[in-house]
Amino acid sequence: MIITIIAFIIIFGILVLVHEYGHYFFAKRAGILVREFSIGMGPKIWWKRRHGTTYTIRILPLGGYVRMAGMDDDSDSLRPGLAVSLQLNDQGKVTTINASNQTTLFQGVPLRVVDFDLEKDLWISGYLSDDETEVKRYDVDHDATIIEKDGTEVRIAPLDVQFNSASLPARMMTNFAGAMNNFILSLVVFVIVGFMVAAIPTNSNRLGSVVDNSPAAKAGLKANDQITKINSTTVKNWDTMSSYISDQPGKKLQITYVRNGVTHHTSATTKKIVQNGQSYGQLGITEKTTTNFKARLGYGWHMFTYSATLIFTTLGHMFTRGFSLNDLGGPVAIYAGTSQATSLGVTGVLSFLAMLSINLGIVNLLPIPALDGGKLLLNICEAIIRRPIPEKFELAINLIGFAFLMLLMILVTWNDIQRYFM
Template sequence: MITTIIAFIIVFGIIVISHEFGHYYAAKKSGILVREFSVGMGPKLFYFIRNHTTFTLRLLPLGGYVRMAGDADDDEEIKPGTPVSLRLNDDDLVTSINTSNKNSLFQGIPVTVVKTDLENELYVEGYENGDESELKRYSVAHDATIIESDGTEVQIAPVDVQFQSASLPHRMITNVAGVFNNFILTILVFTILAFIQGGVANNSNRVNVTPTDSVARDAGIKNGDRILSVNGVKTTNWNDLATNIQDKAGKKVDLKVQNDKQTKNNFLNP
């Protein structure tokens, strides 16, 4: 039971990662900011940031998602009255906004938010250190990050890198890229399984015997042998061979086998 569950999680995880990577890759190529690439759902276990995308591993292995800038589910509104900490660079541009109550994340300028615009004008307005006598306005860098309530750090989503700003063809490709990636994965998996499991190629009568093919091995058939005929009936490909053997269960079958050195008759008990 445990083995089955683990196998399911691994297989499902591969399918999810493949699907979401299709969306991720197409979005990146289309100039759409992918704010988060998540494997799993629920509380995060850990994350790292690379190429402006936050990659997270979450507790529940029941799916995943790609969070694109401007998506319907992508909401980063900072409500008035929210206490935040701002990190500024040498040019006095905000490079990170901490909205989490995990104050240990970094030491910044404490501000009580009055108004923000992180899509167009890129600014934060508020009262510094609780001083309501002076409303201050801080300019925000285009590539600034925001630390959300759960402690996950993602990039802000200026309008020029949002999903809606991409061309229609790019948006369409991004939407279908996940399914396309799963299609490619299916072809790849079946190709690998075909090599692993062995057998006879569809357009050939050459045999590839695996360690589990005890019947073929008992009949003296080896890798690379060609099955020329079954009970005197000529076979040139896998379909011919399968057709002539399938109704011979429990009966002795006379196979004419050719290898690199000679042609001989072998008897098979399917």
Template sequence: MRTIITFIIVFGVLVIVHEFGHFFFAKRAGILVREFSIGMGPKLLAHMGKDGTTYTLRLLPIGGYVRMAGLEDEETELNPGTPLSVELTSDNKVQRINVSKKIQLPNSIPLELVEADLTNTLTLTGYINGDERKAMTYAVEHDATVIEESGTEVRIAPKDVQFQSAKIGQRILTNFAGPMNNFLLTILLFIIMAFVQGGVPNYDTNQIGQVQADSPAAKAGIKSNAEILTINHQKVSNWDDLTSEIIKSPGKKVPMTIKQGGQQKKITVTPRTVESNGQKSGQIGIQAYMKTGLADKFAYGFTQTGNMFVQIFKALGGLFTGFSLNKLGGPVMMYKMSSEAASQGIITVISLMAFLSVNLGIVNLLPIPAFDGGKIVLNLIEAVRGKPLDPEKEGMITMAGFVFIMVLMILVTWNDIQRFFF
């Protein structure tokens, strides 16, 4: 249960923060966000805000999404012959359209649809009570709503509030905002982690931090804040010098020179043996020295995020030089990592969330159709050409990217299942 809750929180926060980036900048650009959903699947609650966005809470607590006018495949198809009902204003303009069988509008007029244009002319024509002798054409209000078959009520999407009507720079920023939010979240999470753990590890010194009780280091007489001068007769100047010698000496006696209490002394430590993924390594139970300054804690958010960028780009480069599904991970991998993090405490969970957040941001910026990066590339092509691509061609490119991602996700997920459960 702890693993499931951790997975839901981690995955949910990452996706919602990502989608909120798109939501916020779409609003600033004048693009109508028809729906902002927390969760997926069947709707539990819905509320239409004064801003025209319907906020929904859905059954499956994994992620969320935004529906921007003119950008997503519309769930509501008003085809000729569709039975519906309309609610009118005092001046006979349509203010609500109901195509759902789950909801009844008491003061509405039942129609069999002949045609509707809710994008340009904002008109709707239908036969009253299905009587083909009584066709009526109504003007539709700009901010009218439609109740979809699922029962969710959303605004209609006139041309002027659609995604493509925004300026090219605004569209690029809206597409970039999701990954940008993930990067900002990563910085914030590392800052929080620095405060929770009481400081920032300083790897550029030979001074150590805390020593675990009953550890090999404690039994050898090493105390917190001691300086490690030499190990295996090699001079130590930073954390990497120290740990590299210890890691390769499991179960072996390691001579050291330390300085503590203003005095130098020689000791011998025997690292305990730790096995991970079939590899044995040594540990002596010490932590890196912590910098506790306020500026250090805030700077940690930026430096660690930068380090993550470097590591991820190196990993992406490795995919091109030697592709393997084992280098990728999907929801199963995330669940496995959540399980391990949940068992190790809040700091590990925060670290995992930061790692996944920056990954989500970078991967979404890859120039693959259906990803934010692919959409930005199409925006840039439009800016250079001075006109957008043909909608049919753009749709085909996006669909090809979507199919590629779905096939890859299926392969990655199956590979993860094989790795972790068989």
């Protein structure tokens, strides 16, 4: 239980860190101010500000975010009538605006806000010490910070460092980089696993072994037999064969195979396996393996492409077979998967991490508003019409997408709880 929880937190943390670092890195390269880089959600438990970015760790290890200038609004922290304190430099410019009651500024100037502009002309005005006879106006430094209500100190967001001030290619790369990093992580981890396991699957149509008393054994199949056809489907590799068998639960299959250069024919009825509400076919055969160095090196790429194909196949089934919540999984499903992976040791956990990473990358690129793919779609539309997408339209689309994703997450989480724990 404890090991599963620790592994779950580490896996989730790595996935989020790698994904968000992609956005962070390319945003910085494009001159976009990253105001906050957060691992986790909810109340913060640690923060540090460095090179203009505030790094935070938050209490719930269920996500994270990169908060870029122009993607949020300081009116959430500042509003007319709010009592704040100001830190001034030697030139009388504001370097810090404290809008939190959780901290105090040394020799801070008390101000009740009347109005402010922290994007264009950079100023703030208000009444000093509640003296409403005069409105005092202060210039705000370009690199000034604001201490928000929860005590987090972040840079203000002038227009020249906002997301939309970057070029369109830079914005597109920033949106794509999170998924790209997940793909890179998946490939690297699969290569590492290839050098950790005892032997590497050959992905051939030749059998490694046959399980005793299995449907394959009863059909007369033996180790080293080469399966060339199942029903009318030609078999050239293990991926094709295992995928076809998996899609035929409890069905009789006509099998053509080669043994010692002689072609034979037999039939076998797959065993029906039900797992997580879905049915799979099983013959009781294992894949042939090798310890070749080149095969170990190529294992990473093979597993990467195989996993991507599997995910796209699953997405395709949602449209061809009908949508089901069982096709999706949230944090609860990931926790259950982590529990299974930890029972397989380090290689099991690493393989699960790699699979989740490519899954996260692909799902994030779906053209759904509020996801990276939805943002990229808006970027493409902007390139086609050759003018920026209206801000109100983009905000409305993203809000609708976010609401849809939150509703879907609630439904998926409840469905996962029923599947795995009830």
